[in-house]
Amino acid sequence: MTTRNDIERTLWKACDSFRGKIDSSRYKDYILSMLFVKYLSDVTKEKRAQYMEQYNGDERRVERAMSRERFTIDKESTFDFLYENRNDNEIGQKINVALSHIEEHNSGKLRNVFRAIDFNSQVDFGEVKEKNATLRNLLEDFHDLDLRPSQLGSADIIGDAYEYMIANFASDAGKKGGEFFTPSQVSELVAALVKPQENDRIYDPACGSGGLLLKAYKKVPSGKVAVYGQELNAQTWALCTMNMFLHGVDDARIWQGDTLFNPQNIEGDKLMKFQVVVANPPFSLDKWDSGFLSNAGLDAKGKKQEKMTASMDPWKRFDWGVPPSSKGDYAFVLHMLHSLDAENGRMAVVLPHGVLFRGASEGKIRKQLIEMNLLDAVIGLPANLFYGTGIPACILVFKKGRARDDVLFIDASGDGNYEKGKNQNILRDSDIARIVSTYEAREEKVDKYSYRASREEIRENDYNLNIPRYVDTFEEEKLVDIDEVKQNIANIEAELAEVQAQMAKYLKELGL
Numbered sequence: 036m037t038t039r040n041d042i043e044r045t046l047w048k049a050c051d052s053f054r055g056k057i058d059s060s061r062y063k064d065y066i067l068s069m070l071f072v073k074y075l076s077d078v079t080k081e082k083r084a085q086y087m088e089q090y091n092g093d094e095r096r097v098e099r100a101m102s103r104e105r106f107t108i109d110k111e112s113t114f115d116f117l118y119e120n121r122n123d124n125e126i127g128q129k130i131n132v133a134l135s136h137i138e139e140h141n142s143g144k145l146r147n148v149f150r151a152i153d154f155n156s157q158v159d160f161g162e163v164k165e166k167n168a169t170l171r172n173l174l175e176d177f178h179d180l181d182l183r184p185s186q187l188g189s190a191d192i193i194g195d196a197y198e199y200m201i202a203n204f205a206s207d208a209g210k211k212g213g214e215f216f217t218p219s220q221v222s223e224l225v226a227a228l229v230k231p232q233e234n235d236r237i238y239d240p241a242c243g244s245g246g247l248l249l250k251a252y253k254k255v256p257s258g259k260v261a262v263y264g265q266e267l268n269a270q271t272w273a274l275c276t277m278n279m280f281l282h283g284v285d286d287a288r289i290w291q292g293d294t295l296f297n298p299q300n301i302e303g304d305k306l307m308k309f310q311v312v313v314a315n316p317p318f319s320l321d322k323w324d325s326g327f328l329s330n331a332g333l334d335a336k337g338k339k340q341e342k343m344t345a346s347m348d349p350w351k352r353f354d355w356g357v358p359p360s361s362k363g364d365y366a367f368v369l370h371m372l373h374s375l376d377a378e379n380g381r382m383a384v385v386l387p388h389g390v391l392f393r394g395a396s397e398g399k400i401r402k403q404l405i406e407m408n409l410l411d412a413v414i415g416l417p418a419n420l421f422y423g424t425g426i427p428a429c430i431l432v433f434k435k436g437r438a439r440d441d442v443l444f445i446d447a448s449g450d451g452n453y454e455k456g457k458n459q460n461i462l463r464d465s466d467i468a469r470i471v472s473t474y475e476a477r478e479e480k481v482d483k484y485s486y487r488a489s490r491e492e493i494r495e496n497d498y499n500l501n502i503p504r505y506v507d508t509f510e511e512e513k514l515v516d517i518d519e520v521k522q523n524i525a526n527i528e529a530e531l532a533e534v535q536a537q538m539a540k541y542l543k544e545l546g547l
Contacts, residue, residue, distance in 0.1 A: 036186055036187070036188055037180065037181050037182065037186045037187055037188075037192070038188060038192070039188075039192050039195060039196050039199070041180065042070075042180065042182075042192065042193065042196035043196055043199060043200070045176060045177060045179075045180045046066060046070065046196070046200050048176045049066045049069070049173055049176040049177065050062070050066065052169060052172040052173050052176055053065070053066070053169065053173075056160070056161070056165075056169060057159050057160070059204060060204075061159055062159075063200070063201070063204040063274075064151070064152050064270055064273070064274070065152065065154065065159075065173070066173070066200070067197065067200060067201070067274065067277065068134070068149060068152050068273075068277075069114075069173060069174075069177055070177070070193075070196075070197065070200075071277050071280075071281070072112075072114050072117075072133065072134070072137070073114045073177050073180060073182055074182045074193055074281065075106060075108050075137065076108065076112075076113040076114035076115060077114070077181065077182040077183045078182070078183065078184060079101075079104075079106075079107075079108050079113065080113070080115070080183065081183040081184060081185060082101065082104060083097065083101060086100045086101065105285060106137075106140075106141045106144065106145070107140045107141065108136075108137055108140065108141075109136055109140065111129075111132070111133060111136065112132075112133040112134075112136040112137050112140075113133075114174075114177065116133070117129060117130055117133060117174060118174050118175075118178055121170070121171045121174045121175065122167075122171065124163065124167065126154075126167055126170050126171065126174075127154045127155035127156075127160070127166055127167070127170055128154075128155050130154040130155075130170065131153065131154050131155050134149040134152065134154075135149070137149070138150075144280060144285055145276065145280065147273075147291075148273045148276045148277060149273065150269065150273070151269045151270045151273055152270075152273070154170060191282070193281050194249075194278070194281040194282040194283075197277070197278060197281050198219075198244075198246055198249075198278065201216055201244045201246070201274065201278070202216055202218075202219065204216075216243055216244055216246060217243065217246055217247050217315040217385070217421075218420055218421060218459070218461075218462075219246065219250075220420075220461060220462035220463075220466075220467060221315070221385060221416070221420060221421070221462065222246050222247040222249075222250040222315075223250055223467055224430070224462060224467045224470060224471070225247060225250070225251075225313050225315070225383045225385065225430060226247070226250035226251040226253075226254050226313065227254070227467065227471045228381075228383045228412075228414075228430065228432055228470075228471065228474060229251065229311045229312075229313060229381040229382065229383050229432075230254070230381065231251050231252070231254045231255050231260060231310075231311050232255065232310070233255055233257055233259045233260065234259060234260070235255070235260050235261075235309075235310040235311050236260070236261045236263065236307075236308075236309040236310055236311070236376075237251045237252060237260055237261065237262050237263065237309065237310075237311045237312075237313070238263040238264065238300065238307075238309040238311070238312050238313075238374060239251075239263075239264040239265075239312070239313050239314050240264070240265050240294040240298070240300070240312070240314055240316070240367060240370055240371060240374070241265070241266070241267075241294060241314050241315065241316040241317065241367065242264030242265060242266050242275055242289065242314075243266060243271055243275065243315070244271055244274040244275050244278055245264065245274070245275035245276075245278040245279055245287075245289070246278070247313050247314070247315060248262055248264050248275075248279075248287070248313070249278065249279070249282055249284070251311060251313055252282075252284060258283075258284075261286070261288075262279070262284055262286070262287040262288070263287070263288045263289075263290075263300060263307070263309065264287070264288075264289045264290070265289070265290040265291070265292060265294045265298070265299050265300065266289065266290075266291060267291070267292065267293050267294070269291060272289060272291040275289050276289050293326055294367070294370060295323055295324075295326070295363065295366050295367070295370060296324075296325075296326025296327055296330075297326065298350065298370065298374075300374055305350075306350055306352075306373055306374050307374065308374060308375065308376045308377070308380070309374055309375060309376060309380065310376045310379055310380060310381065311380075311381055311382070312371045312374060312375050312380070312381075312382040312383075312384075313382070313383055313384070314367060314371060314384045314385070315384070315385040316363070316364070316367040316384070316385075316386075317363070318364070318386070318387045318424065318426075318428070319361070319362045319363065319364055319387055319389065320362075320363030320364070320366070320367075321360070321361050321362075321363070322360060322361075323358070323360070323363030323366050324343035324357075324360050324363075324366070327343050327347040327348065328340060328341065328343060328347075330347075331347055342360075343357050343360060344357065345357055350373065351373075352366075352369045352370050352373045353366070353369060355369060355400055355403045355404070355407075356369075356396050356397075356399045356400035356403060357396055358396060358397060358400065359395065359396055359397065362389070362393070362397065364386050364387065364389070364390045364397075365390065365397055365400050365401075367384065368384060368386070368390075368400075368404075368431070368433075369400070371384060371433075372404075372409060372433060375433070375435050376435060377435050377436065378435065378436050379435070379436065380433075380434065380435035380436075381432075381433075381434055382432070382433040382434070383430055383431070383432045383433075384430065384431050384433075385416075385428050385429075385430055386428060386429055386430075386431060387426060387428055387429075388415070388426070388427060388428070388429055388501075390429075390431070391413065391429065391499070391500040391501050391502070392499045392500065392501045398498065401498050401500065402498040404433075405442070405490065405493055405498055406490075408437050408440050408490075409433045409434070409435065409437070410431065410432075410433055410442050410500075411432045411433055411434045411437060411442065411443070412430075412431070412432040412442065412443040412444070412445065412474055413429060413430075413431060413432075413442060413443070413444050413445070413500050413502060414429055414430040414431075414432070414444075414445045414447060414470060414474070415427065415429050415444075415445065415446045415447060415448045415502045415506075416428050416429060416430065416447060416448060416462075417447065417448045417449075417452060417453040417460050417462070418448065418460065419459055419460045420453075420459060420460050420461075420462065421459075427448055429502070432474070440489070440490045441487050441488060441489050441490065442487070442488050442490070442493060442500075443473075443474060443477055443485060443486075443487050443488075444485060444486050444487075444488060444500075444502050444505040444506050445470060445473055445474065445484065445485045445502075445506070446483075446484060446485070446502050446503075446506040446508055447466065447469070447470050447484070448502075449483070449508055452466050452469070453466055454466075473485050483506070483507065483508045484506065485506060486505045486506045486507075488505050492505075
């Protein structure tokens with residue numbers, strides 16, 4: 036049987052074939068793509084063997100049965116064919132052709148998934164001799180890995196191993212890693228807060244490699260949900276598409292493009308609505324409005340417009356306020372809220388703490404969201420949970436059609452609410468459970484942890500949502516007993532005098 040450890044060991048061995056030759060932010064795409072091809076090939080190989088036995092070797096019936104499978108792959112696109120040709124001078128081009136055929140034969144699910152990957156790239160692999168040696172090593176690294184379904188302990192092993200490697204690449208990539216991966220524990224928390232139900236539409240407008248979407252999807256055991264996402268980076272979009280496929284979410288609709296300037300969640304002539312929206316968008320995205328400005332016409336004076344206005348957005352998402360160009364946090368929030376189902380929409384978004392108290396246009400937007408009774412909870416997270424940034428983040432939970440008008444504040448950032456790691460802090464299962472149970476119980480106050488604030492209190496704080504204004508985590512210092520301190524000082528001085536006298540005696544004996 037093939038275990039998850041076997042897969043991870045193979046992947047790390049493949050990493051060794053690339054280290055020192057290609058930057059890790061690039062070679063992850065090659066390694067994860069090869070894992071994907073190996074999986075498709077082994078599944079096809081086993082399924083074909085089963086049909087050959089079932090139909091007594093009748094090739095015509097076998098081919099007909101194979102054409103009805105979840106995906107199809109021709110002989111020249113299989114891993115075995117590529118391995119047999121590993122010493123070919125044109126092996127890079129052969130791999131590219133194989134990937135192209137896989138896309139063509141499965142265009143409904145895998146269209147363009149390999150378009151940003153070039154196994155024949157001179158830029159990444161160098162001259163022909165070096166390139167061929169690296170690709171031969173890569174194929175040999177994967178050769179002995181058996182990914183036939185009958186050899187995998189569970190259906191989730193391959194998908195879990197894929198996500199594990201994405202997480203490790205994210206860690207290795209530092210700041211860039213945060214662009215395509217949300218730590219698993221944070222994704223688990225966000226998914227638990229929005230409680231996906233059967234027949235929900237689930238959407239992530241900044242889906243990265245898809246981990247957060249998958250956590251939300253798995254909250255519905257029957258899988259009877261529709262999954263949607265959008266991702267700007269083409270390579271990360273490809274990772275997400277493969278990730279969905281490996282987890283069996285074949286009908287996920289993952290769009291590629293700029294969610295803010297060019298949202299793809301369009302139904303008819305309106306934004307598509309979702310019962311569940313989750314996201315960990317890029318923190319304080321600079322120049323988020325550049326697409327609008329480059330597309331804007333001239334102003335009344337005939338000059339190019341340099342400031343984003345609500346009228347530039349055909350979907351009217353910024354009528355409640357236009358976020359500053361240097362901080363895109365509320366741009367994502369407004370897009371998400373306008374994509375949220377009016378009756379039963381639940382939404383959780385990971386953001387930097389600045390969104391809680393920054394003024395100017397962000398302050399006006401914040402006031403609007405509170406007065407419209409959309410904000411349900413503010414949850415402060417520990418620092419150093421995310422790749423590439425040590426700053427603490429928060430989760431804002433929104434709901435449409437709320438019957439109450441208070442806001443629950445939870446401060447889960449303190450010591451004891453997380454596990455300190457060497458490079459990153461970690462939310463434990465118990466920490467996640469406490470946050471979720473506190474959110475659900477919604478008690479008026481949990482000492483030094485949570486507080487339920489009325490809208491009037493928030494108004495009195497001028498719509499500032501900074502958590503310490505509501506949750507008092509102040510620890511009183513232990514009273515100092517002055518008499519005891521004075522006695523300790525006197526004792527120390529007496530001991531010191533005794534030592535000094537003894538020292539003087541020894542020096543006198545030595546004639547010093």
